[in-house]
Amino acid sequence: MYQYTDDDQTLIEERVAQFRGQTRRFLDGELGGEEFKALRLMNGLYIQTHAPMLRVAVPYGLLSSRQLRKLAEVAREYDKGYCHFTTRQNVQYNWPELARVPDLLAELATVQMHAIQTSGNCLRNTTSDHLAGVSTDEIEDPRPYCEIIRQWTTLHPEFAFLPRKFKIAVSGSERDRAAVQLHDIGLYLVKNHSGETGFRVLAGGGLGRTPIIGQTVKPFLEIKYLLSYLEAILRVYNLHGRRDNKYKARIKILVKETGLEKFTAMVEDEWLRTRDGMLLDDERVAAMKAQFTPPAYDLHAADAPLAGLEDAGFARWFKYNTVEHRVAGYRVVFLSLKAPDSPPGDITAGQLDAVADLADQYSFGEIRSSHRQNLVMADVRQADLFTLWRKLDAIGLATANIGLATDMICCPGLDFCSLANAGSIGVAREINEALDDIDYLHDIGDLKINMSGCMNGCAHQSVGHIGILGVDKNGEEWYQLTLGGSSDNEAALGERLGPAVAKNRITRTVTDILAVYLQLRLEDETFLQTVNRIGLEPFRERVYADHKK
Amino acid sequence: MQIIKNKQLLAGDNWSFAADDSEIGDSGDITVSIERWKAAKHALLQRAGKTGLRLRPADDVAVLDGDLDGVELIELDFSGFGDGRPFSQARLLRSRLAYQGEIRAVGNYLPDQVYYLIRVGVNAFRLENEAQIPLVLSCMDDFSVNYQASSI
Numbered sequence: 001m002y003q004y005t006d007d008d009q010t011l012i013e014e015r016v017a018q019f020r021g022q023t024r025r026f027l028d029g030e031l032g033g034e035e036f037k038a039l040r041l042m043n044g045l046y047i048q049t050h051a052p053m054l055r056v057a058v059p060y061g062l063l064s065s066r067q068l069r070k071l072a073e074v075a076r077e078y079d080k081g082y083c084h085f086t087t088r089q090n091v092q093y094n095w096p097e098l099a100r101v102p103d104l105l106a107e108l109a110t111v112q113m114h115a116i117q118t119s120g121n122c123l124r125n126t127t128s129d130h131l132a133g134v135s136t137d138e139i140e141d142p143r144p145y146c147e148i149i150r151q152w153t154t155l156h157p158e159f160a161f162l163p164r165k166f167k168i169a170v171s172g173s174e175r176d177r178a179a180v181q182l183h184d185i186g187l188y189l190v191k192n193h194s195g196e197t198g199f200r201v202l203a204g205g206g207l208g209r210t211p212i213i214g215q216t217v218k219p220f221l222e223i224k225y226l227l228s229y230l231e232a233i234l235r236v237y238n239l240h241g242r243r244d245n246k247y248k249a250r251i252k253i254l255v256k257e258t259g260l261e262k263f264t265a266m267v268e269d270e271w272l273r274t275r276d277g278m279l280l281d282d283e284r285v286a287a288m289k290a291q292f293t294p295p296a297y298d299l300h301a302a303d304a305p306l307a308g309l310e311d312a313g314f315a316r317w318f319k320y321n322t323v324e325h326r327v328a329g330y331r332v333v334f335l336s337l338k339a340p341d342s343p344p345g346d347i348t349a350g351q352l353d354a355v356a357d358l359a360d361q362y363s364f365g366e367i368r369s370s371h372r373q374n375l376v377m378a379d380v381r382q383a384d385l386f387t388l389w390r391k392l393d394a395i396g397l398a399t400a401n402i403g404l405a406t407d408m409i410c411c412p413g414l415d416f417c418s419l420a421n422a423g424s425i426g427v428a429r430e431i432n433e434a435l436d437d438i439d440y441l442h443d444i445g446d447l448k449i450n451m452s453g454c455m456n457g458c459a460h461q462s463v464g465h466i467g468i469l470g471v472d473k474n475g476e477e478w479y480q481l482t483l484g485g486s487s488d489n490e491a492a493l494g495e496r497l498g499p500a501v502a503k504n505r506i507t508r509t510v511t512d513i514l515a516v517y518l519q520l521r522l523e524d525e526t527f528l529q530t531v532n533r534i535g536l537e538p539f540r541e542r543v544y545a546d547h548k549k
Numbered sequence: 550m551q552i553i554k555n556k557q558l559l560a561g562d563n564w565s566f567a568a569d570d571s572e573i574g575d576s577g578d579i580t581v582s583i584e585r586w587k588a589a590k591h592a593l594l595q596r597a598g599k600t601g602l603r604l605r606p607a608d609d610v611a612v613l614d615g616d617l618d619g620v621e622l623i624e625l626d627f628s629g630f631g632d633g634r635p636f637s638q639a640r641l642l643r644s645r646l647a648y649q650g651e652i653r654a655v656g657n658y659l660p661d662q663v664y665y666l667i668r669v670g671v672n673a674f675r676l677e678n679e680a681q682i683p684l685v686l687s688c689m690d691d692f693s694v695n696y697q698a699s700s701i
């Protein structure tokens with residue numbers, strides 16, 4: 001894991017001091033509301049329904065046990081004893097007090113954490129694969145490049161006031177687990193014909209109001225040109241992105257309105273003029289790679305057998321909540337933050353502390369956050385799994401539902417977010433209760449339900465296998481459904497099922513959809529495959545049957 | 550109105566902006582739009598006073614390539630602090646057009662932006678609110694470390 005240099009540390013401390021000054025000027029009336037809004041957003045601070053909401057950066061989803069303990073401490077001292085993991089691998093606090101936020105940030109800075117550029121119209125946190133470095137299908141570990149990009153984007157002087165937010169994702173494996181095609185810039189590490197590693201560069205993807213899948217602007221970019229190419233795209237966007245309408249200001253609209261060919265030509269023209277002046281040299285890349293070397297794996301891990309599978313609960317957890325590791329004798333473990341009785345992504349301070357201890361004991365002191373709002377222990381010996389399961393179960397983090405229907409992603413919705421049209425946490429709970437039967441849940445299998453409380457789509461509903469979007473109908477909460485979305489390699493946007501349904505019908509609608517799937521699926525076919533094969537009509541017939549009568 | 554240049558408060562400043570339809574006298578240091586500069590360059594340069602440009606955020610600085618001889622000041626006019634185009638304009642003026650004269654931020658920018666502006670090549674600031682001078686000067690040193698190269 002990357003360790004800060006003195007300069008890195010100085011920078012985040014100076015950022016805290018800067019923000020402290022800005023907050024003081026605002027509280028003293030020297031800084032206007034509009035101005036402070038722009039400045040605080042760039043430091044992750046929103047003013048929400050109940051209190052400010054602070055989003056803390058977790059660069060590419062990587063955390064140390066020390067950082068987890070600090071998150072727990074902050075949750076206790078500055079919040080109500082819990083925090084929330086987002087779909088962008090970050091952490092949110094829902095109840096900090098504005099005047100104390102600078103102190104909170106100073107606390108985080110002591111463990112190399114910050115809230116820099118976690119919101120606002122600027123370069124956001126770079127996200128990546130939660131299985132980076134341990135998956136079996138990896139071409140190259142994306143994290144060194146993520147860190148290089150993190151540094152380059154941090155306080156970039158030219159691109160701090162973009163038309164709109166800007167998100168970059170990097171994937172280094174064959175299977176895309178980072179939703180790369182749905183980012184303003186997406187980077188896939190690939191090999192060319194002569195076996196050299198480089199990037200396939202995509203631009204113009206994005207979710208939100210007008211979801212669009214990114215398009216390739218450069219099929220193969222040499223590593224040394226990474227930063228010059230990013231700069232070229234950003235400069236074209238900064239100068240030409242629309243600033244007249246915030247709903248048309250993302251780069252996806254620029255790419256669409258300009259046309260891919262012309263947009264690419266503008267980027268290339270810019271890039272050819274600058275690329276030789278800002279080469280990423282081999283030494284820098286090598287030094288960064290050295291920060292992400294594999295931990296000291298137990299070479300005999302495979303000799304110690306996996307025990308406990310005769311326990312049905314453990315066997316189920318093993319099947320759904322662990323995946324293959326590239327090192328024999330190790331497994332990757334998912335900690336589900338989707339227990340039936342807690343809001344998706346939420347974790348208490350007590351759980352954070354316990355996870356930190358378990359990470360120290362069983363997974364080299366590291367933890368990752370995933371796009372589906374769960375946590376990951378990446379390096380667990382198979383011989384330790386049974387004990388770890390029991391310990392996770394004791395703290396409520398062993399719900400065996402990773403990748404299943406109850407592993408929903410869900411934004412804070414009406415409960416916390418001032419932009420929401422409809423509640424999402426309550427609906428998630430209701431759906432959860434309806435899917436309570438374990439055999440039924442496992443029979444349904446691989447299913448991604450994503451639910452957002454408004455068009456902003458923070459929970460990426462348009463790429464959910466089942467997407468649920470809260471809409472406002474004459475002051476009432478209604479829900480619009482889409483089916484068939486995906487953020488994997490075959491990225492696709494869900495298709496609208498039909499008219500929105502009322503709040504008291506949403507759970508029934510979801511179970512109806514699942515009933516159609518169970519009835520019409522072919523052997524082994526997943527929900528998504530069935531939808532792609534049979535289309536939406538059979539689902540519509542069932543869901544809207546009552547209306548037709 | 551006050552000018553801070555190269556982190557120093559200037560004693561005085563005679564620059565003023567001449568709108569496209571205004572009369573221009575022989576004396577006085579004036580900035581003009583790119584359009585006026587393109588149309589009346591020779592007349593402007595024959596005056597006793599100095600000549601500079603005032604750029605709007607939407608102006609394309611590439612049209613000035615090779616056409617900056619005699620320009621002694623370029624003002625970047627911020628229409629609103631959220632519009633980040635002047636940052637790229639400054640960057641391009643310095644690194645691509647190799648402009649070495651004064652680049653001055655005017656209009657609606659924030660003290661909190663001056664650190665970034667200096668890094669992209671702006672070296673002077675016009676302040677409407679004199680009470681902000683100490684704040685602006687201190688904001689120039691908000692950070693002592695950086696991840697990116699500066700202009701120039």
Ligand code: SF4
Nearest residue numbers: 411417420453454458
């Ligand atoms: S999707 Fe809408 S309601 Fe949900 S968190 Fe985002 S802005 Fe708020």
